[in-house]
Amino acid sequence: MHIDIISVVPDLLASPFSHSILKRAEDKGIATVRTHNLRDYATGKQKQVDDYAFGGGAGMVMMIEPIARCIESLRKDREYDEIIYMTPDGEKFDQGMANSLSLKKNLLILCGHYKGVDERVREKFITKEISIGDFVLSGGEIAAAVVADAVIRLIPGVLNDETSALTDSFQDDLLAPPVYTRPSEYEGMKVPDVLLSGHEARINEWRFEASVRRTRERRPDLMEKSDSHTEDSESKNN
Structure with missing residues (x-):
């Protein structure tokens, strides 16, 4: 470019x-x-x-x-x-x-x-x-x-991890979920157990649910946009 x-x-x-x-x-x-x-x-x-x-x-x-x-x-x-x-x-x-x-x-x-x-x-x-x-x-x-x-930053090859841009906030009309790093516990504040489980499917499910929850709390307008896209997609498939 x-x-x-x-x-x-x-x-x-x-x-x-x-x-x-x-x-x-x-x-x-x-x-x-x-x-x-x-x-x-x-x-x-x-x-x-x-x-x-x-x-x-x-x-x-x-x-x-x-x-x-x-x-x-x-x-x-x-x-x-x-x-x-x-x-x-x-x-x-x-x-x-x-x-x-x-x-x-x-x-x-x-x-x-x-x-x-x-x-x-x-x-x-x-x-x-x-x-x-x-x-x-x-x-x-x-x-x-x-x-x-x-x-x-969206052009392939720019980011070291090309999947990073795909999981950014707003890519699917949702805000990104909370993220954590070491230590797993700080002053009594613990990282959610599911993120330490190594179970990829459960981790992805948690992240999606956390993303929806955060978007609903902080940017309900985005939720309305996302719901509208879902309804449009369903109507086209029917």
Whole structure:
């Protein structure tokens, strides 16, 4: 996978992609992330990428011309499966979307800033708009890093244990069950006996029941979603 990220402040993205799983993915040649400074595609001495909005109002708007130059330049090197704009009014990012994007080959992510981008950018270039939550950040860089991390870790070969990603929270609309490690007892707090039994079937059953219980207690909205999927599946099989 290749991911290009367009940013006004690309240095914000240096750290997330220089460590841990994302760095390992690049070292293995499985995924590559490149950041591009939008100001490199601006003209004039000031390298201006933003301007006042027509009609007035507070805040500046990212101009279409530098963005268009950047996207068109990057398109010369590869064809993108999706050109993504990180924006608070985009589609809510979730595990299902991460799964879908992990199957793509080339992604281009535009990080929003200021009061957003000239609407014509969205109309002409953007194929998918994503939000990581109902809140506003100073820019789209952190959100872009979140999306890239969630997507890249799903690519086969990135994690040392490829089954790990399949048992993450939200993969089946359930939260992950509690997990324990040594010591088996700490200040009177014991690990559930079933996890020490070595009986794989019972352990899996316990984990599933614990996952359902935790989801029902903490995220009942996910339970409703899971039940809805089950009902849809049953209706198709009947």
